[in-house]
Amino acid sequence: MQGILLAIVLVLLVIGAVVLTMSGALWLPTLASNWGAIDNMLVITLIVTGIAFVVLNLILAYIVFRYRARDGQKAAFFAENHRLERNLILVTALGIIVMLGPGLFVYSEFIHPPQNALVIEVLGQQWRWSFRYPGTDGKLGRTDPKLFAQNAVGIDITDPVAQDDVVVHGPLHLPLNRPIIIKLRSKDVLHSFYVPEFRAKMDAVPGMVTRLWFTPTKTGTFDLLCAELCGTAHFQMRSKVIVESPEEFERWLQAQPTVAQTIKK
Numbered sequence: 001m002q003g004i005l006l007a008i009v010l011v012l013l014v015i016g017a018v019v020l021t022m023s024g025a026l027w028l029p030t031l032a033s034n035w036g037a038i039d040n041m042l043v044i045t046l047i048v049t050g051i052a053f054v055v056l057n058l059i060l061a062y063i064v065f066r067y068r069a070r071d072g073q074k075a076a077f078f079a080e081n082h083r084l085e086r087n088l089i090l091v092t093a094l095g096i097i098v099m100l101g102p103g104l105f106v107y108s109e110f111i112h113p114p115q116n117a118l119v120i121e122v123l124g125q126q127w128r129w130s131f132r133y134p135g136t137d138g139k140l141g142r143t144d145p146k147l148f149a150q151n152a153v154g155i156d157i158t159d160p161v162a163q164d165d166v167v168v169h170g171p172l173h174l175p176l177n178r179p180i181i182i183k184l185r186s187k188d189v190l191h192s193f194y195v196p197e198f199r200a201k202m203d204a205v206p207g208m209v210t211r212l213w214f215t216p217t218k219t220g221t222f223d224l225l226c227a228e229l230c231g232t233a234h235f236q237m238r239s240k241v242i243v244e245s246p247e248e249f250e251r252w253l254q255a256q257p258t259v260a261q262t263i264k265k
């Protein structure tokens, strides 16, 4: 009786998972960056793992039902079956190649940002995000973790290149259709820069600079989340991203005070 019940539960589990996936209720928010290729990878992974999930659970349900405990029936035991093992290894290897192979090309694109990208620095700390834009010289000034004692972003205020930098603590303004390189730093623990609509995502690691790139393709306001459990107020570590036309972006940036104007020497 228990065997029949378990088989029914397994079949219901499969039906429920397929219906829920097909309904689209758990699907990604609308893409707002160039990373359609990442969506394709997610779809490939979902198809491969989805087929494995459905097939394996239905086989399991069938076996639980077919070979359930009954009077007068004894379990047989065999130690190994080379043909079965070889076939399972082949099918599993094929599934892994299909899932990971195309991802190598996407990853190559991900680590080769375009030359004309705008570089913006994002600093994560418990529990907020700060953003630094290069000023009119297009270059970010020097920073050093030792300088966190002097100012919030650890910027070297004696560096001439740093004078026209702009530091804001949110929201993050971005120009539409321009490639953006985000250079990530962390002041304390691991954080992770994540805007679901952009797909691209990267950890911020104390003691090193990590980076990611994307091109915003839709104007609007999006949530910036920290996707790394980073302490008791992790859930509050969020900010906004405003994607606007290049003209609006320039106007906004020009109106912000520079480091030379805000941080005392």
Ligand SMILES: [Cu+2]
Pocket: 124, 125, 127, 190, 191, 192, 226, 227, 228, 229, 230, 234, 237
């Ligand atoms: Cu965090």
